[in-house]
Amino acid sequence: MTEETIQDEMIAGKHPVLEALRSGREINKIWIADGAQKTLTQPIVAEAKKFGIVVQFVDKRKLDSLTPGVTHQGVVAQAAAFAYVEVEEILERAKERDEIPFILLLDEIEDPHNLGSILRTAECTGVHGVIIPKRRSAGLTATVLKTSAGAAEHVPVARVTNLAQTIDKLKEAGVWVAGTDLSASQDVYKMKFDMPLVVVIGNESKGMGRLIKEKCDFLVKLPMLGQLNSLNASVAAGVLMYEVVRQRRSL
Structure with missing residues (x-):
């Protein structure tokens, strides 16, 4: 057949x-x-x-x-419309470019449009790679590729079985892990991002899982000045990515 x-x-x-x-x-x-x-x-x-x-x-x-x-x-x-990579390949990409590692870890982003938008911004901001879980997460589907406007062809995506274990391996490689959470005491604009970095973006409705949050080295939040208390996941990710870019460009 x-x-x-x-x-x-x-x-x-x-x-x-x-x-x-x-x-x-x-x-x-x-x-x-x-x-x-x-x-x-x-x-x-x-x-x-x-x-x-x-x-x-x-x-x-x-x-x-x-x-x-x-x-x-x-x-x-x-x-999958495109092949996934290993986490080690993402770290190697940063090394080959002689750049400080900058990685996104998406904790169960389920909307393919959000994933596509995040990949598009990741490509624009020089993110070395994106990590997603195998379960309860959007994958590299045709919808994601279309929404990313071709960015998915240029941003390596690793798909892992266990996010918590992956975070441990990244830490062993000298990478710091910043989680995004509304309950965080630290404002994102008061935090330095000049180290090897993984930024964790949580699920659209639930945010980060408890275990993933505990694995983070520090938590940051975006200031909310209006009546709503949260942003769309892809918008929040975009703001964070460009804050990292802003700080690193000034180094």
């Missing part, structure tokens, strides 16, 4: 999905129809578990809508 691709990112059918997994292709998510034969889906579930890929069981109509006109056999996978 040949691989069926919808809009360059959907793979339909048992064999195409299984082969994509075994070949090492980057897969964002897999959907399996409720009631699908276990003999058909068990190898896919096992392979997905091995790579930490999210598998969701849904109504068959969901799969029909994802791959209109294509025989999916109750299995559809969403492939």
Whole structure:
């Protein structure tokens, strides 16, 4: 059976999905129809578990809508439009440029439009790479690529299984971790960002997770002078990225 691709990112059918997994292709998510034969889906579930890929069981109509006109056999996978990188490659990128590392870590940003906008600003501000989790996060989909206006082709994105462990590894590499949180006592404009730095942006509604917040070396907040107490995640990320740029340009 040949691989069926919808809009360059959907793979339909048992064999195409299984082969994509075994070949090492980057897969964002897999959907399996409720009631699908276990003999058909068990190898896919096992392979997905091995790579930490999210598998969701849904109504068959969901799969029909994802791959209109294509025989999916109750299995559809969403492939990454671009390959992800390793965290070490992001650090190496900064080293090759002889620049102080500047990395974004996104704690469960779920809206693909937000992710695309963040990648666009990251490219404009010289961010060396972006780190996202495999679960409960938007991935490199066609929507993200379109929203990023091509920036996703130039900003390396690492997709990791465990954000907390990734933060520990970054700290071991000498990188400081700044979390963004409304409860922070430190104003972002009073903080220095002249060190190797990871800026953590939290989920659109929940903010950073408790464990991620505890892992941060320090927390900062943007001043809120109006009636609302929060900004859109991509807007907040943009303000923070340009504050880092402003400070580093003055060094």
